[in-house]
Amino acid sequence: MRHIISLLMENEAGALSRVAGLFSARGYNIESLTVAVTEDPTLSRMTIVTSGSDDVIEQIIKQLNKLIDVVKVLDLNDGKHIERELMLVKVKATGVYKDEMKRMCDIFRGRIIDVADNSYTIELTGSCSKLDAFIEAIDRSAILETVRTGASGIGRGDRILKV
Amino acid sequence: MDSSTHPATDTPAKSMTGADIVVNCLNEEKVKFVFGYPGGAVLHIYDALYKQNGFKHILVRHEQAAVHAADAYSRATGDVGVALVTSGPGATNAITGIATAYMDSVPLVVISGQVPVPAIGMDAFQEVDMVGVTRPCVKHNFLVKHVKDIAPTIKKAFFIAKTGRPGPVVVDIPKDITAHVADFIYPKTVEMRSYNPILKGHNGQIKKAVKLLLSAKRPMIYTGGGLVLGNGAAELVKLAKALNFPVTNTLMGLGGYPATDKQFVGMLGMHGTYEANMAMQHCDVLLAVGARFDDRVIGNPKHFTSQKRTIIHIDVDPSSISKRVKVDVPIVGDVHSVLTDMNEILAQEENQHTEIADWWKQINEWRGVESMDYATSDSVIKPQYVIQKLWEVTKGDAYITSDVGQHQMWAAQYYKFDKPRRWINSGGLGTMGVGLPYAMGCQFADKHAQVACVTGEGSIQMNIQELSTCAQYGLPIKVILLNNRYLGMVRQWQEFFYENRYSESYMDSLPDFVKLAESYGHVGMRITNPADVEGALKEAFDKKDKFVFMDFVTDQSENVFPMVENGKGLSEMVLSPMTQSRLKGDQ
Ligand SMILES: Cc1cc2nc3c(=O)[nH]c(=O)nc-3n(C[C@H](O)[C@H](O)[C@H](O)COP(=O)(O)OP(=O)(O)OC[C@H]3O[C@@H](n4cnc5c(N)ncnc54)[C@H](O)[C@@H]3O)c2cc1C
Ligand SMILES: Cc1ncc(C[n+]2csc(CCOP(=O)(O)OP(=O)(O)O)c2C)c(N)n1
Ligand SMILES: [Mg+2]
Numbered sequence: 001m002r003h004i005i006s007l008l009m010e011n012e013a014g015a016l017s018r019v020a021g022l023f024s025a026r027g028y029n030i031e032s033l034t035v036a037v038t039e040d041p042t043l044s045r046m047t048i049v050t051s052g053s054d055d056v057i058e059q060i061i062k063q064l065n066k067l068i069d070v071v072k073v074l075d076l077n078d079g080k081h082i083e084r085e086l087m088l089v090k091v092k093a094t095g096v097y098k099d100e101m102k103r104m105c106d107i108f109r110g111r112i113i114d115v116a117d118n119s120y121t122i123e124l125t126g127s128c129s130k131l132d133a134f135i136e137a138i139d140r141s142a143i144l145e146t147v148r149t150g151a152s153g154i155g156r157g158d159r160i161l162k163v
Numbered sequence: 164m165d166s167s168t169h170p171a172t173d174t175p176a177k178s179m180t181g182a183d184i185v186v187n188c189l190n191e192e193k194v195k196f197v198f199g200y201p202g203g204a205v206l207h208i209y210d211a212l213y214k215q216n217g218f219k220h221i222l223v224r225h226e227q228a229a230v231h232a233a234d235a236y237s238r239a240t241g242d243v244g245v246a247l248v249t250s251g252p253g254a255t256n257a258i259t260g261i262a263t264a265y266m267d268s269v270p271l272v273v274i275s276g277q278v279p280v281p282a283i284g285m286d287a288f289q290e291v292d293m294v295g296v297t298r299p300c301v302k303h304n305f306l307v308k309h310v311k312d313i314a315p316t317i318k319k320a321f322f323i324a325k326t327g328r329p330g331p332v333v334v335d336i337p338k339d340i341t342a343h344v345a346d347f348i349y350p351k352t353v354e355m356r357s358y359n360p361i362l363k364g365h366n367g368q369i370k371k372a373v374k375l376l377l378s379a380k381r382p383m384i385y386t387g388g389g390l391v392l393g394n395g396a397a398e399l400v401k402l403a404k405a406l407n408f409p410v411t412n413t414l415m416g417l418g419g420y421p422a423t424d425k426q427f428v429g430m431l432g433m434h435g436t437y438e439a440n441m442a443m444q445h446c447d448v449l450l451a452v453g454a455r456f457d458d459r460v461i462g463n464p465k466h467f468t469s470q471k472r473t474i475i476h477i478d479v480d481p482s483s484i485s486k487r488v489k490v491d492v493p494i495v496g497d498v499h500s501v502l503t504d505m506n507e508i509l510a511q512e513e514n515q516h517t518e519i520a521d522w523w524k525q526i527n528e529w530r531g532v533e534s535m536d537y538a539t540s541d542s543v544i545k546p547q548y549v550i551q552k553l554w555e556v557t558k559g560d561a562y563i564t565s566d567v568g569q570h571q572m573w574a575a576q577y578y579k580f581d582k583p584r585r586w587i588n589s590g591g592l593g594t595m596g597v598g599l600p601y602a603m604g605c606q607f608a609d610k611h612a613q614v615a616c617v618t619g620e621g622s623i624q625m626n627i628q629e630l631s632t633c634a635q636y637g638l639p640i641k642v643i644l645l646n647n648r649y650l651g652m653v654r655q656w657q658e659f660f661y662e663n664r665y666s667e668s669y670m671d672s673l674p675d676f677v678k679l680a681e682s683y684g685h686v687g688m689r690i691t692n693p694a695d696v697e698g699a700l701k702e703a704f705d706k707k708d709k710f711v712f713m714d715f716v717t718d719q720s721e722n723v724f725p726m727v728e729n730g731k732g733l734s735e736m737v738l739s740p741m742t743q744s745r746l747k748g749d750q
Contacts, residue, residue: 010357013306014294025299055485062482068303068323071357163356 002031002051004076004083004153005061006161010069011037011044018067019046028052028060032085032128032150043071043163047083047153049128071163080156086123087131088113090145093120097142108134119144127151176346181310182207184347185274185336188317190217191349194245196236196607197221198229202249203289204276207341218245221607221636224628226253228600230260231626234269235597235604238587239562241394243270243324244604250276250338251289255296259594261331262300266591267415268392270329272320279339280308293335302330310343315350322353327360328480329392360479364496364504372475372492373508375448377515381522382408383446385431388415388590389453389478391583395498396420399452401506405515409526411439413454415590418580423559428526429535432460433727434572437534437736440727442526444470444734451476453498456487457591464488466732477501534725535576538741544693546570546645546717549700550577553615553643556700561585561613564601566622567593569651572723574617596625602640603632613704615641620670621650630683633710641703642712644676647719655722680712689714 031049114121223229233244254275278287320332410420411431429436461467476490484493564587565571602616653668677687703711724739
């Protein structure tokens with residue numbers, strides 16, 4: 001099953017490579033991994049999207065906790081949570097595509113953030129599956145380039161991951 | 164930064180170079196021996212250690228041996244082992260030693276030199292990304308970038324190495340940092356918000372465990388390296404004695420329970436005794452203590468779990484629990500603390516006994532198989548016989564190190580370890596070449612002790628250069644070479660699984676070990692006749708201040724039994740041909 005794991009770790013050189021190294025060394029899946037510093041500059045927050053059986057997820061959580069630099073780990077799937085991903089898509093904006101792309105962008109509540117002679121760049125935020133749906137919905141051959149950030153996750157309401 | 168080390172307020176700060184700081188830190192940690200090898204990046208540190216008289220530096224002949232010796236020193240004493248190597252090749256030579264310690268959870272601090280900070284990343288002479296290279300085989304590692312960080316980092320390194328599940332920690336120090344000057348303040352304590360190992364077990368879980376133990380009809384206690392590492396042996400003996408339960412040890416756990424005690428059923432696993440494996444397979448309540456259900460211990464996990472049993476598992480590392488086998492009562496905590504609590508709770512129980520006479524009867528029947536019996540000979544030396552005699556001659560009280568192979572298994576099977584920290588070997592990584600440096604570490608740990616290195620002619624050649632170190636420091640180690648002229652363990656597998664195609668497992672062009680030993684100033688002995696084995700051992704151990712290299716020319720075709728073949732269940736052991744025919748004859 002797909003899991004979103006959030007973690008806080010010391011914002012130190014090499015910390016990211018410890019997490020990445022753990023996943024490759026133990027053969028765990030990584031769908032995406034995002035990391036950035038938090039409001040506390042000594043801490044980084046990471047969101048990892050992974051998949052595996054319950055036993056594998058249990059080991060992943062334990063192994064992450066075991067890393068010396070990791071302060072806290074939370075499996076967001078254990079409760080209500082929200083996930084968001086940002087995608088930038090550059091699409092053809094010639095002929096029929098011009099209106100078509102504008103229309104699709106509106107339906108998915110995206111924004112056109114760059115307009116060039118032959119292309120639009122659309123910005124889209126949402127769950128990973130919403131972004132997947134957008135890609136499915138538009139004509140593949142119109143896509144010039146896509147870039148996605150990977151999911152960021154946060155617990156709903158009182159579920160707070162903090163030191 | 165929130166993870167902090169607290170400086171001692173009472174010691175006035177003294178200004179000194181980074182190199183002097185390193186040396187002072189080690190002395191603050193009361194380090195007695197540093198095993199190392201010099202080179203460019205650590206020259207400042209070597210100059211600083213020349214000028215101090217706290218710890219003693221031991222010059223090995225290869226960095227791998229430095230780490231192995233530090234590792235054995237730690238296994239024998241329980242203190243953190245320390246090694247010092249230079250950058251580049253010195254650092255990479257240390258890797259096998261670090262990985263070996265990591266797999267067996269041994270606390271080490273390895274200090275490596277690094278190229279100067281401005282040269283990092285420039286493909287500088289003798290540059291290797293030590294933090295990157297060692298990341299998968301250390302508990303943690305650090306690259307120190309400022310002289311003021313040296314002391315707090317070393318403090319943290321020792322703290323991390325020895326607390327929780329122990330392990331090696333690498334501190335990589337660039338050369339320029341060791342020349343810079345800073346105030347030396349050694350922190351008194353360490354606090355890290357990201358690292359707080361749980362030592363005290365959950366009381367409710369411990370109570371539940373005691374109830375379960377008392378309800379058992381077919382109980383079994385299985386202890387591993389964690390019991391030895393956590394110094395919990397005395398508490399375990401108390402518990403096992405109070406309950407009269409059978410006890411087995413893993414290869415790493417030998418000595419955790421006295422082997423000569425009647426409740427001990429021997430080692431379990433791939434080459435464990437018949438009774439230990441049968442009892443492990445058929446018990447109804449299993450107490451696992453500081454052991455990690457390794458693949459060489461439980462055999463095929465599906466086969467193992469096909470038998471229903473309730474498992475209680477004590478381990479300081481949550482990730483060891485329910486990793487390979489789901490457990491019913493997990494107890495995260497330090498063995499010593501948890502077992503102490505368990506004994507207290509047990510003492511408060513009204514009824515402290517369970518009726519397990521039938522179970523003991525069953526176990527004694529399994530014992531009757533005598534799976535450790537072997538065909539004796541008066542024409543060729545049997546390796547098992549050498550170990551039995553070694554046990555007798557040393558009165559069971561020596562430090563025994565081994566290399567990796569058949570000889571390792573025979574040492575584990577036939578030397579009866581009654582005390583923890585006496586059996587020093589590489590179980591997790593299975594590193595050939597550890598034996599001699601391990602013996603060095605033990606001899607430094609206990610200068611008057613009897614130390615024997617049980618080895619094979621393949622393994623000993625992987626760190627044979629250390630004969631020179633042994634000569635330099637006058638270490639009276641006894642090498643017990645079980646010379647079968649084969650990479651015996653490989654040959655055994657080829658005999659069983661590759662129709663006797665002995666591909667590259669023959670050891671040709673062996674040196675004359677007697678002459679080799681003599682060339683270093685040691686005593687060499689060659690023993691070819693079974694009748695001479697005991698006398699030769701006595702003679703060697705009588706030479707209390709001499710290093711003696713004993714080349715026992717042993718049976719080339721001997722195999723290790725019993726054996727649980729790969730993929731087979733724990734109770735599906737292959738017994739020795741002799742045992743098999745005896746059992747047939749019995750019927
Ligand atoms: C040729 C060869 C053959 C082998 N055959 C066998 C065999 O037949 N039988 C066998 O048993 N092994 C055998 N091994 C060894 C095997 O590979 C493993 O190394 C070994 O079984 C692991 O032992 P262990 O389970 O005791 O774990 P260890 O590796 O010793 O792990 C210790 C455990 O204790 C925990 N721990 C550490 N400190 C504490 C503490 N203070 N409190 C609580 N918990 C703590 C750790 O977290 C860890 O889970 C063989 C190895 C070789 C090379
Ligand atoms: C460094 C290393 N290389 C290879 C192996 C694989 N291996 C395991 S046992 C063994 C044979 C050891 O031979 P020897 O030291 O003569 O011992 P014997 O089995 O004959 O007693 C080998 C090659 C290993 N464990 N370690
Ligand atoms: Mg051999």
